[in-house]
Amino acid sequence: TEKTMDKIVALCKNRGFVFAGSEIYGGLANTWDYGPLGVELKNNVKKAWWKKFVQENPYNVGQDAAILMNPQTWVASGHLSGFSDPLMDCRECKERFRADKLIEDWCGENSVELPKPIDAFTQQEMKDFIEEHNIPCPSCGKHNFTDIRQFNLMFKTFQGVTEDAKNTVYLRPETAQGIFTNFVNTQRTTRRKLPFGVCQIGKSFRNEITPGNFIFRVREFEQMELEFFCKPGTDLEWFQYWRTFCHNWLLGIGLKDENLRLRDHDPEELCFYSKATTDFEFLFPFGWGELWGVADRTDYDLTQHQNVSGKDLTYFDPETNQRYIPYVVEPSLGVERSVLAVLCDAYDEEVVGQDKNGKDDVRVVLRLHPALAPYKAAILPLSKKLSEPAMEIYNELCKDFMLDFDETGSIGKRYRREDEIGTPFCITVDFDTVGDGENPGDQCVTVRERDSMEQVRVPISQLKAYLTEKLAY
Numbered sequence: 001t002e003k004t005m006d007k008i009v010a011l012c013k014n015r016g017f018v019f020a021g022s023e024i025y026g027g028l029a030n031t032w033d034y035g036p037l038g039v040e041l042k043n044n045v046k047k048a049w050w051k052k053f054v055q056e057n058p059y060n061v062g063q064d065a066a067i068l069m070n071p072q073t074w075v076a077s078g079h080l081s082g083f084s085d086p087l088m089d090c091r092e093c094k095e096r097f098r099a100d101k102l103i104e105d106w107c108g109e110n111s112v113e114l115p116k117p118i119d120a121f122t123q124q125e126m127k128d129f130i131e132e133h134n135i136p137c138p139s140c141g142k143h144n145f146t147d148i149r150q151f152n153l154m155f156k157t158f159q160g161v162t163e164d165a166k167n168t169v170y171l172r173p174e175t176a177q178g179i180f181t182n183f184v185n186t187q188r189t190t191r192r193k194l195p196f197g198v199c200q201i202g203k204s205f206r207n208e209i210t211p212g213n214f215i216f217r218v219r220e221f222e223q224m225e226l227e228f229f230c231k232p233g234t235d236l237e238w239f240q241y242w243r244t245f246c247h248n249w250l251l252g253i254g255l256k257d258e259n260l261r262l263r264d265h266d267p268e269e270l271c272f273y274s275k276a277t278t279d280f281e282f283l284f285p286f287g288w289g290e291l292w293g294v295a296d297r298t299d300y301d302l303t304q305h306q307n308v309s310g311k312d313l314t315y316f317d318p319e320t321n322q323r324y325i326p327y328v329v330e331p332s333l334g335v336e337r338s339v340l341a342v343l344c345d346a347y348d349e350e351v352v353g354q355d356k357n358g359k360d361d362v363r364v365v366l367r368l369h370p371a372l373a374p375y376k377a378a379i380l381p382l383s384k385k386l387s388e389p390a391m392e393i394y395n396e397l398c399k400d401f402m403l404d405f406d407e408t409g410s411i412g413k414r415y416r417r418e419d420e421i422g423t424p425f426c427i428t429v430d431f432d433t434v435g436d437g438e439n440p441g442d443q444c445v446t447v448r449e450r451d452s453m454e455q456v457r458v459p460i461s462q463l464k465a466y467l468t469e470k471l472a473y
């Protein structure tokens with residue numbers, strides 16, 4: 001019962017979590033559409049984040065900025081000049097690579113230790129490393145690469161009718177800048193004192209050279225970002241606070257700690273403006289991959305925007321009567337990567353007995369945290385004759401919970417279908433529930449729990465309270 005990407009991708013496709021984008025036209029490389037279950041899961045991940053980072057957190061507020069921003073934004077943020085990946089082609093087979101990833105993958109496969117983190121390599125150092133170690137093209141095995149050149153990852157388009165440089169705009173490559181550009185607006189309207197944070201969830205776009213691993217690396221994705229503003233000198237404490245908070249959030253949505261790794265950048269890997277950075281990595285079936293970046297970004301971003309815009313972005317500290325630019329701690333998390341981590345972590349195959357031929361009977365079960373499960377419960381009439389009373393229960397409970405209703409196939413098969421999509425509770429309506437002419441029935445239903453498969457009898461009148469308690473997040 002090995003967990004593989006193939007199994008997870010197949011489940012996603014077959015059960016309506018994730019479809020290949022534009023499929024009827026032969027697709028569009030590395031685009032993915034979220035089906036009826038995928039959209040629920042994705043929304044639930046975002047809701048869980050918003051609940052803990054905004055609703056329940058005393059420091060933070062939310063916002064939702066535009067995807068298109070004044071291009072000066074990207075001058076200030078450094079994305080126009082510096083947001084690029086080292087691109088390289090194989091002259092023989094014409095495959096295109098990121099030089100940094102080529103080196104990392106080759107080192108991983110050949111157990112060669114890098115002398116320093118790959119992000120600390122210059123372009124020349126990458127080229128030398130590839131030559132010294134005679135790293136081959138993973139596609140054709142030859143050693144004939146072009147020079148490395150920098151490729152800017154921002155998507156360009158035009159605003160308005162004329163397609164010229166003056167009208168060029170960019171799809172944002174991260175949501176963070178819309179928080180920085182609104183710093184004064186948010187601080188003024190909320191009358192917040194430092195420290196406070198601003199949270200945002202939204203689409204970002206990056207023209208990645210090598211997207212892949214299903215929804216891990218895509219060109220259109222969503223981010224959940226927090227920019228936490230604090231007084232200079234307190235930043236490292238807040239960095240630790242958010243590092244721990246983020247770790248707990250991941251554990252709280254059910255990820256297993258053994259599948260998580262908090263990798264602190266060492267000094268030479270750090271961006272020049274960052275005092276501390278931790279990459280949260282998750283053990284995907286294809287290896288460790290970055291899930292969340294938490295960084296102490298100092299006053300870099302606001303200073304840049306103040307310089308480029310000419311607007312005063314300082315904060316007046318009423319305690320010290322001083323003006324200064326706040327420091328920023330940024331936890332930045334991808335929605336799709338979280339969804340993929342959640343799916344990989346939850347996927348399980350369990351032997352639950354033997355079939356008639358003595359072969360293992362295996363059930364596939366997504367052990368999703370109930371808060372993330374697309375359906376909170378499934379209403380299952382034991383027989384089609386019981387559709388009506390079952391539908392009554394459905395109509396009442398669907399006001400509070402996202403529900404499935406399934407009346408086709410044997411009850412065993414229906415349980416398995418719900419296990420496979422992570423539905424935490426199956427509610428079966430049987431003949432004892434409703435009785436018949438003389439007998440009023442017990443007005444109870446059987447509630448089966450997904451993980452333990454245990455069943456209890458619950459009065460219909462108590463179902464809502466029962467589910468509310470079990471689903472609390």
Ligand code: ATP
Binds near residue numbers: 334
């Ligand atoms: P990588 O090294 O994997 O390209 P990054 O360090 O460039 O990622 P950040 O700029 O720190 O990533 O972005 C913050 C988060 O946004 C990442 O941790 C990830 O969860 C998500 N993210 C970034 N790029 C992508 C992408 N192409 N597809 C999906 N999610 C992404």
